[in-house]
Amino acid sequence: MSIRAPPRLLELARQRLLRDQALAISTVEELPGELFPTLFMEAFSRRRCETLKTMVQAWPFTHLPLGSLMKSPHLESLKSVLEGVDVLLTQEVRPRQSKLQVLDLRNVDENFCDVLSGATASFPEAPSQKQTADNCPGTGGQQPFMVFIDLCLKNRTLDECLTHLLEWGKQRKGLLHVCCKELQVFGMPIHSIIEVLNMVELDCIQEVEVCCPWELSILVKFAPYLGQMRNLRKLVLFNIHASACIPPDNKGQFIARFTSRFLKLDYFQNLFMHSVSFLEGHLDQLLRCLQAPLETVVMTECLLSESDLKHLSWCPSIRQLKELDLRGITLTHFSPEPLAVLLEQAEATLQTLDLEDCGIVDSQLSAILPALSRCSQLSTFSFCGNLISMAALENLLRHTVGLSKLSLELYPAPLESYDTEGALCWGRFAELGAELMKTLRDLRQPKIIVFCTVPCPRCGIRASYDLEPSHCLC
Numbered sequence: 001m002s003i004r005a006p007p008r009l010l011e012l013a014r015q016r017l018l019r020d021q022a023l024a025i026s027t028v029e030e031l032p033g034e035l036f037p038t039l040f041m042e043a044f045s046r047r048r049c050e051t052l053k054t055m056v057q058a059w060p061f062t063h064l065p066l067g068s069l070m071k072s073p074h075l076e077s078l079k080s081v082l083e084g085v086d087v088l089l090t091q092e093v094r095p096r097q098s099k100l101q102v103l104d105l106r107n108v109d110e111n112f113c114d115v116l117s118g119a120t121a122s123f124p125e126a127p128s129q130k131q132t133a134d135n136c137p138g139t140g141g142q143q144p145f146m147v148f149i150d151l152c153l154k155n156r157t158l159d160e161c162l163t164h165l166l167e168w169g170k171q172r173k174g175l176l177h178v179c180c181k182e183l184q185v186f187g188m189p190i191h192s193i194i195e196v197l198n199m200v201e202l203d204c205i206q207e208v209e210v211c212c213p214w215e216l217s218i219l220v221k222f223a224p225y226l227g228q229m230r231n232l233r234k235l236v237l238f239n240i241h242a243s244a245c246i247p248p249d250n251k252g253q254f255i256a257r258f259t260s261r262f263l264k265l266d267y268f269q270n271l272f273m274h275s276v277s278f279l280e281g282h283l284d285q286l287l288r289c290l291q292a293p294l295e296t297v298v299m300t301e302c303l304l305s306e307s308d309l310k311h312l313s314w315c316p317s318i319r320q321l322k323e324l325d326l327r328g329i330t331l332t333h334f335s336p337e338p339l340a341v342l343l344e345q346a347e348a349t350l351q352t353l354d355l356e357d358c359g360i361v362d363s364q365l366s367a368i369l370p371a372l373s374r375c376s377q378l379s380t381f382s383f384c385g386n387l388i389s390m391a392a393l394e395n396l397l398r399h400t401v402g403l404s405k406l407s408l409e410l411y412p413a414p415l416e417s418y419d420t421e422g423a424l425c426w427g428r429f430a431e432l433g434a435e436l437m438k439t440l441r442d443l444r445q446p447k448i449i450v451f452c453t454v455p456c457p458r459c460g461i462r463a464s465y466d467l468e469p470s471h472c473l474c
Contacts, residue, residue, distance in 0.1 A: 029095050033060040041112050044069050049080035056084025059100040067106040067149075073161040082168055089145060089175045104148045105165070145176040151200070153193055154186035166199040179204045187212050190221050202228040206267075209236040215243040216278045220257045227261030234270035234296075242278040255282045262289035270296040276303075283308035293320040301328035309334060313342035321346035325354040327382070332359035336367035343371035350375045356410070357385035362392040373399040382410040384452035384462065390414040390432055397440045409449040411436075413465070417453065424453050424463060433465030 028051075031039070036055065043051040044066075056064070066081060085103060088094060147169060151162075158166075169178035180200050185193060185208075202225060210222075219240055226232070246254055255278065262268060269292055273279075279286060280303040294317045309331075312318065324346065331339065343350070353375070365388060372378075381400075388396070393414055400406060414436070417429040433451050440446055453463040 028054050028058045029097065031058075033097070036060055037112060041069060044077055047074060047077050049076055052077060052080040053084040053087075056081050056100065057087050058095045058098050060097045062099050062101045063104060064100055064102065065104045065108065065112060067104055068108050068112045070105065070107065070161075073159065075160050075164060078161050079164065082165070085145070085147075085176070086172075089172065100145075102146045102148065106148050106150045107152075144174075147176055147178045149178065149180050150182040150184075151180050151196065152184045152186070153188040153196060154184075156188060157192065158188075158196060166196070170199050177201070181205060182207045182209075184209045185212060190218050193222065194225065197225045203230055205229040206231055207234040207236075208232060209238075210240070211236070211238045213239040213241070215241055216246060216251075216254055216258070217243040219278075220254055223258045223261050226258075227264050230264055230266065232265050232268050234272070235268070236272040236274075237276050238274045240273075240276045240278055251278075252282060252285065255279065255285050259286040259289050262286065263291065266291045268292055269294055272296070272298040273302055274298075274300045279304075279308070281305045281307065284311040287311055287315040287317065290315070290317040293317050295321065296323040297321060298323065298325040299329065300325060304329055306334045306338070309338040309342070313338040313345065318342065319345050320349050322349055322377075323352040324350060325352070326358060327354045327356040328358070330359045331364065332361060334364075336364040339364075340368045340371045343368060343375060347371065347374045347376070349377060351377050351405075352380040353378060354380075354382040355386070356382045360386040360388070362387075362389050365392050365396060369396065369399045373402060375403065377405060378403050379405045380408045381406060382408075384410045384412045384450075385454060386412050387415060388412050390416050390436075393436060394439055397436065398443060401443050404444075407447045409446060411449070411451050413451050413453040413463075426463075429453065429463070429465065437465075 036059065040052070040055050042048075043055065064081075066078075070078075081103070085100075088098065088100060147165075149162075149165065166178070169176065178201060181204055183200075183205050188196075206229075208226065208229065210219075214222075219237075226235075242251060243254075268290065271294060276299070283304065284307075297312070297318065324342070343353075353372075360383075365386070381403075383396075388411075393411060396411070400409075413424070413429055414432050417424060417432055419425055436451060437449070440449065449466065451465040455462050
């Protein structure tokens, strides 16, 4: 049975070791596990490189969450940690208490000591902290030493710490596995991005987010690497537009060089696009290449044609859809049939539906209501910003009676709330809001329900009514 030292004694020991680096290095294998987290954190902040190197070799936990200490990266401190790992990789017999299997460099909000703290003298780690090769497809089922990173490429050049880490991992391939599951691109030139991707195990990447204004010609250069991310689950694209230099007759060929990569992505299920225009009239090229059922389709403020919506509604991959977000796509002049078919296809699984600011009018709403009323799993429904009359809204509410899982509902203010010039009449809005609330409560007991106006032209804020009207900021 192990006995824990009194906290005061541990604190005195920690202070002594921090003052005397030679003593810390010589006694590290005899230190109690309780001292390691705080001593390591102090050594890292004070850049005691030799102490760091020695502590890594004797680390008494399977997991070293270094990312929580890397808010302000220091190259020499990182090198010392990696040198300690090098010693472990080449040792035939590890130090007695050494357990390190995972170096985690991901940027997490958790406190370093909180991650490693335990309630008992043996300091067990929580299951969520135990990172093994089991959930990393790039290891091929083996159990190498694991290094976890997330890549956030936001500067024109790669920072020196990440450059050193990637080169270090590449030189030790076979001895360890550098696993990157998330890739974010915010502004790095494409040639620099490709340089980074050539040093990463692309099989490991599960989420990609591109948040910079690329043209289609740049996306096409990125596409071959996307096709090698065979375990990709989620793709986010922001502000991708057709290149002015691509002739209209060749646009389909360029798009195919991007969409064909999805033929190799057997696990892809979540598509997010915001302000993307290059797929207008060509969405079918992407849908034909999908290999797995989609769980999420978010296309906000994108340019889509009516034929795009038709192809989406008949795509076999949307029959298990859980989230559909078409916010900001103008549907005013579209036939309502494709949207109705889309809801029918996903009626058994759809949980979130966002049709905010789509310009939907009464006749279109009436056509989709039967399909909407059968979406039995729907929990969140946003419909504000559409041009709907009081009578059509009352009809909509009656069609939600059977949707027992609805927990958040956002509806537009009735057209009758505005005067002939489009200005909001506050008294009328409050009166109609109260009537709609009463109608709904006579049918069922809503959880959270809000009626919203169009955005104020001066402050951009929507006025709302839940139990009473809420004004904009003007």
